[in-house]
Amino acid sequence: MNHSTNALPLTSSNTALALGFTGTLGNIDAYISAVNRLPMLTHEEEIRLATALRDENDLAAAQQMVMSHLRLVVSIARGYLGYGLPHADLIQEGNIGLMKAVKRFDPDHGVRLVSYAMHWIKAEMHEYILKNWRLVKVATTKAQRKLFFNLRSHKLGFESMTQSQIDNLAETLNVKREEVIEMEMRLAGRDMALDAPTDDDDDKFAPIAYLASDNNEPTKVLEAQHYDQLQTVGLETALENLDARSRRIIEARWLANDDGSGATLHDLAAEFSVSAERIRQIESAALKKMKGSLAAYA
Structure with missing residues (x-):
């Protein structure tokens, strides 16, 4: 996936080099094994590197901080495997969150990077899951996102939640029980192709075959009939109410060509041997009179 972030310039190539890979990073097991062998930083080392990054823009220090916490990303990503998305993609998204955290980390706040980075890592993974778990988004607001992930963790299997479970979850998350029911219905649904998947006659009745057509919708039909009446009978009646000169001006100005x-x-x-301003005045008066005539057809 392509991302446009302000994260630190830690590329896949120099990450691979630091981990000791000489080929591709296609083997996720090899990647996980490698990051788990990387040494963790002590608190003193972390403060020294973070200070160097903040005060001197030391990118080598930033890379060392990122590398030492890659195992954290792997650990967090493992908790989201139940969504059916590739483990490698979850790790990649988490790594982006880790780099954002390292860039923004301030050692003077007295918080360890591992605690600070968890928020950024999970945020990137959550965004990825919500964008890719379904073709149609199931959670768009902040409250819906919170409910989405909490509901996923509380549901056991594919069976529907009982009324008491719904009430307990609604009380725990401080949301309406109707919101819990709606989110559960979204999670229980599945994506379905609108087009027929095969050429077999039995499969021709895909959803797209029985979707409503605007062409036959009653209000659309009435609008089309009304527009046709305005274009024919209404327009002709309005023109007949004009004097010859006014009609000539309107027809020459507006009805001579389709464009x-x-x-x-x-x-x-x-x-007509008059000024252009006089023609404009006649045209304006004629259009106003026609508007009154057409009002009868509205």
Whole structure:
């Protein structure tokens, strides 16, 4: 996946080099084994490296901080395998969160990087899961996201929750029980292709075959009929109520060509031997009169 972040410039190539890989990183087991062999930083080392990054923009220090916490990302990603998404992708997203955390980490706050980074790592994984778990998003607001992950952890198997379980979860998360029921229904649903998956006649009745068509929707039909009436009977009646000169001006200006490129004010001024301003005044009065005539068809 491509990401545009302000994270530190820790690329896959120099990460692989630091881990001792000489080939591709396609083997997830080899990657996990390698990161678990990397030494953890002591509190003193962490403070020294974080200070060097903050005060001197020492990217080597940043890389060392990231590398020593890659095992944390692997551990957190393991907890999200139940969503059916690739372990490697979860780790990749978590690594981006780790790099963001390292960039923003302040050693003077007295918090260990491992505690600070967990929020950023989980945030990136949550975003990835919500975008890729379903074609249709199941959680869009902050409250729905919280409910989504809590509901996933409370559900056992694929069976529906009992009424008491729904009530307990709603009370625990301080949400309405209706919201819990709605989210459970979203989780229980599955994606379905709109198009027929095969060429067999038995499979031709995919959802797209019985979706409603706007062409036959009653209000659309009435709107189309009304528009046609305005374009024919209504317009002709409005033109008949104009005097000959006004009708000539309106027809030449607006009805001569389908693309609206009618005669100019100066063209008609020369034809009627008046000023262009006088033609504009006649046109304005004629349009106002036609608007009143067309109102009867509204």
